[in-house]
Amino acid sequence: MRARRLVWPLALAASLALPASLAAPAAARSPGAPAAGCDPTQTEPVYRGDVPSPEKVLGFELGERQVSAAESDRYLETVAAESERVVSGTLATSAQGRPLKYAIAGRPGLMSKAGLAKVRREAGLLRDPRTPDALAKRITRRGVPILWVSGNVHGNEPSGTDAALRVLRDLGDREDCAARTILDSALVVVLPTQNPDGREAGTRQNVYGFDMNRDWFARTQPETDGKLAMLNQYPPALYIDAHEMGGTSYFFPPNADPVYHETPEQAIGWINDVYGAAMAAEFTRRGIDFFNRDVYDLFYQGYGDSVPTSAFHAAGMTFEKGNASPYPDKVQEQYLTQWVTLSEAARNRHRLLTEWRQMTVDAYEQGKAGKLEPNQVYNPPNEVERQVPDRRVRSYFLRNDDPAKRAEVRTVVRRLQRMGVRVERLVRPLTVPDFKPYGRSAARTTLPAGTYWISMAQGQKHWIQAMLGEDSYTPFPYFYDVTAWSLPLLANVAGGSSGAVLRPRAVPVRTLPAPRPGHEGKAPKLGVLQLSETSSSARESAGWLRHRLDRDWRLPFTRLTTADVAAGKLAGIEVLVTPDGPASPAYDALGDAGRTALQEWTRGGGRYIGWQGGAQLAARLGLTTATLSEPTSDIPGSLFRAKVDEDGPLADDVGGTVWNFTAYDLVMRASSGVAVSYPEADSPGWFVSGFERGAAELGGTAAVVDQPAGEGRSVLFAAEPNFRALTDGTAKLLHNAILGPDPEQEAAPRASATAKAAREAARLPSPESPIRVSVKRAEAAEAASVLRSVGAKWSESRSGGVVHYVVDNPRGLPTDHHPFAARLPSLIRRAGITPVAVTLP
The missing domain is CATH 3.40.630.10 (Zn peptidases)
Structure with missing residues (x-):
């Protein structure tokens, strides 16, 4: 039954209005209980007539059509x-x-x-x-x-x-x-x-x-x-x-x-x-x-x-x-x-x-006691699969002793301060008996003067934990969005927490000023190649990059399409950045002329920088020996500690590690030119903030490669280095890729190696904002039945005891506008399936 519309004719509203002389002066009233029997929606509206109706101002009543912004x-x-x-x-x-x-x-x-x-x-x-x-x-x-x-x-x-x-x-x-x-x-x-x-x-x-x-x-x-x-x-x-x-x-x-x-x-x-x-x-x-x-x-x-x-x-x-x-x-x-x-x-x-x-x-009181709230579910029969650790957290610290990271540290501090969080600065060194650096074990540590201290004994305790915690502790595997967002990890700054009762010598920090935009050094003639005008992933990734170039780095650039490349408009461009987007359609759209132009431009001395679909396109064009493969893990959007080659030009002001954001990205393997790599999954350096299942497949693989391509160079990221313009740590790698020097010259790659990379890249799908469902093999038949019931089309892979379904979403619709994505979790639950992961676009 459709709702009965409560539209009151203007004449009736005016007739019901109280004369101003009889109306109680509103200023004299004080808060109190509503009048007895006054129903919010069944009370007939009485308008004074002081405010003209929308029809008188706009020419139509609200709801007849949408109003413009003006x-x-x-x-x-x-x-x-x-x-x-x-x-x-x-x-x-x-x-x-x-x-x-x-x-x-x-x-x-x-x-x-x-x-x-x-x-x-x-x-x-x-x-x-x-x-x-x-x-x-x-x-x-x-x-x-x-x-x-x-x-x-x-x-x-x-x-x-x-x-x-x-x-x-x-x-x-x-x-x-x-x-x-x-x-x-x-x-x-x-x-x-x-x-x-x-x-x-x-x-x-x-x-x-x-x-x-x-x-x-x-x-x-x-x-x-x-x-x-x-x-x-x-x-x-x-x-x-x-x-x-x-x-x-x-x-x-x-x-x-x-x-x-x-x-x-x-x-x-x-x-x-x-x-x-x-x-x-x-x-x-x-x-x-x-x-x-x-x-x-x-x-x-x-x-x-x-x-x-x-x-x-x-x-x-x-x-x-x-x-x-x-x-x-x-x-x-x-x-x-x-x-x-x-x-x-x-x-x-x-x-x-x-x-x-x-x-x-x-x-x-919770912050003073160092108590973190536990995970719980509000809709049985859901059950908590991962609980918040039973550990006291009374303080967070952000180290400020690395000059190369001070801008990022100040950005984190400013974000906290502007949400009402009190931040103080140590005026003397502080020995912390149980300091737990991000992603490491707790140990007795002396923090230097100048370190920022954020006590949890504040009214903003919940927000402090949300922003500074090293993990989100996802309670069970349903994902409407990403599962990692820790500010220090996103910024790649050092810090950690303590549960001890501390009394540091510290002074309050005034709200820090906004960072000054701009860059140092000579800006190259920069091009940005957007792989598609209709793909949502291409529009977002290119938009995030344009924002970073316009607002943060103040780097001028030329926007290019595949048609522009085919028409010879790479002339004069020194650095070309190709963000995410559907690689296979872009490869086809380039045509022979565009593909040849891009290959010759790079091999003739151009610097090609790409990620995700942009990296896949480079592989198809034979600009790298790095091979790409579909993931067999479930990583809906998490932060991984990665190792940085400190001798390479991408490492400038980054350091030996960086927190890399990944979300069902291609797995990249390379035998040379590895600028950033994931630690082995069983090593002390391995740490994941956010949800993961099967992520060990990334252990030892490349996150970023920097390789020669003829007289030019290709710098390829497996994942988005500028996710939503908030991953400042990996954005610095991108900054260095655009503005930094070339690495020491390596031997030219063998044609057979680039050809292999191109063949493997050509076999990869280019899904647009897909729906992903992973289940145990024993429940695969039931899951396939659910997908068929909503008319889904999917590709399927198996790894270990898990079956992965990647459901086609060719229009790139978000969950709330998709014809069936929103219904999948409840349908899966009703089918008695306990999923490994359900990730919606």
């Missing part, structure tokens, strides 16, 4: 201009120069500068565990929580924006008890669109190819960075993130497992038992189809629900509406979930503030 801004500013309950501002400017407009709504008494400052100050006091209990109780009795409503982080998922504008109009103009309940008991921040460039282009990603629902902890994009700066000013107790997915159903929490272990239990209680329960009751009453406890997890610490939960102790809420529904229905259901959730938060104002405060106190 129309959204115009209506938001209209509401703010006409309502004393609303103020507006701009929190960031997108890469293409569009503003990210926000509005703040509340009772008029809060809307002055002094009123808003008071709300911010009280929120800060509740988030500080040092605040006296008596003061905290007074704030929880009289204060208001800050509730966020945001939409459209994926530009091609527009309906959350229109719904948020409806919410804003209602908060700005409605005078009935349902609206007053929210206004009297909360401050609401409305951010209608988080990705205006993507909205205008109709793309999931922003202009640089970033999925900004993965960018929250790294803050590489201006849209994300500005949003988090605003969140730190107005810390949320509730954060709504409205999306769209495939189909016609609606998802709202409870979430699927896994849930990250450092997720406060009170927040999960609000997500599951308060907001989730309220929406389930409303959707059931209306007969609207919905589901929960499936598909959308709360694990990776880069989402718009997980970061508000771990970093702000908010109830982070992902809402997903099926995009196959008519647009008016999509907007109506998005509006319904937003309004119901805001209403439930307001109706429970005192409890919400009390528990929000308690989460900070609990976090501080």
Whole structure:
């Protein structure tokens, strides 16, 4: 049954409005319980008429069609201009120069500068565990929580924006008890669109190819960075993130497992038992189809629900509406979930503030005791397969005694500080009895003065562990995203942890400035070859690279296509960088002319740098002796310690090891020119942060090769060195590959060796964002039956006792827009299969 749309004619709304002379002055009201019998959704809306309707401003009602980014801004500013309950501002400017407009709504008494400052100050006091209990109780009795409503982080998922504008109009103009309940008991921040460039282009990603629902902890994009700066000013107790997915159903929490272990239990209680329960009751009453406890997890610490939960102790809420529904229905259901959730938060104002405060106190006490939260599951019959180690962690340290790494260390420190983490610096050496360096055993260690110290005895304890822990301790093998994101490992900086009670001589560190972009030395004439305009992997990888070149290194470059190469446009290019993308279609698209041009350019003295599909293309063209093969392991996105050849030019300022990010990447083997390699799996140097099954196959193989190709050179990475522009450690290898000198001349490779590499590369598939399912051999028949039932097409391989299915996804659709990917985990579970791994695109 389709939802009944609550669309009220303007004339009726006006007739129900209270005369201004009879309305109670909102500024005089204080937070309290809602009026008895005031139902959030069944109360008839009463509009004052101060705020013009969307039809009067835009020429159509919200939901008739999607608003443009400019129309959204115009209506938001209209509401703010006409309502004393609303103020507006701009929190960031997108890469293409569009503003990210926000509005703040509340009772008029809060809307002055002094009123808003008071709300911010009280929120800060509740988030500080040092605040006296008596003061905290007074704030929880009289204060208001800050509730966020945001939409459209994926530009091609527009309906959350229109719904948020409806919410804003209602908060700005409605005078009935349902609206007053929210206004009297909360401050609401409305951010209608988080990705205006993507909205205008109709793309999931922003202009640089970033999925900004993965960018929250790294803050590489201006849209994300500005949003988090605003969140730190107005810390949320509730954060709504409205999306769209495939189909016609609606998802709202409870979430699927896994849930990250450092997720406060009170927040999960609000997500599951308060907001989730309220929406389930409303959707059931209306007969609207919905589901929960499936598909959308709360694990990776880069989402718009997980970061508000771990970093702000908010109830982070992902809402997903099926995009196959008519647009008016999509907007109506998005509006319904937003309004119901805001209403439930307001109706429970005192409890919400009390528990929000308690989460900070609990976090501080846990950090003081060195207690890490354990893994658990929330949706039986799932079971924890990997538990958090039973080890005390009271302190983290970041070493600052390597001049070559100081910029990366400062970047990590700054990211912590900008999320409210207190960082101190040792003024005297400190002997730590149980210092555990990342990926090593604990030992008595003296840390030098200048080392950064991060105590876990802070209200931000959960976030500290999420960012500085050496592993995510994935509880069981279901992966909606990557499983490793430790900031020190991504940056390749030295540090570690201790569980001892320490009293170091240390001083607080002021928030460090942003790093200065740029590069040293002469920039080469640089080309970037994007292997496909339609492949999602090519667009993302090339976009991440363009961002790094534009924003971080300030290196000018020329964008090239396969057609450009075939047309002779490599002339004048000195270094060509080829990111990921489908290698076989690109090889064909080059044609004989393009292939010959690329071979002659490289062998004539050009420097070819490629990774993943770009490396596979180089092998097919005979530019390397390195052989590539499909992995037989399950590595959904993990960090591996790798050895660096310190005598080679790629090692400059990197050191002897680097943390290499890999996710089902090709296995590369080479007998010469190995610049970075994986340790043997049984050696002391072997360590993996994140999930892996069968990763020992990487032991002793190459991660990066640097080989001569005629008079030129090919530098090939098996994995993405610039993943989401946050793997700063391996990005330095890429930086050196572009700007550094050539290595000492090696003997030219034998034609037979390059021919073998080309033959093996030609046999490799070029899957686009595939779905991967791995099961034990005994359950292979049942797994194949599940795949056939949804119409999947797949390739199959076997290793040891495991069968690996790689399911074709030719359009590169993400899970939430794929016709069956989201259903696979539950179908596998219902078939009685215990998978080795299920990895969704």
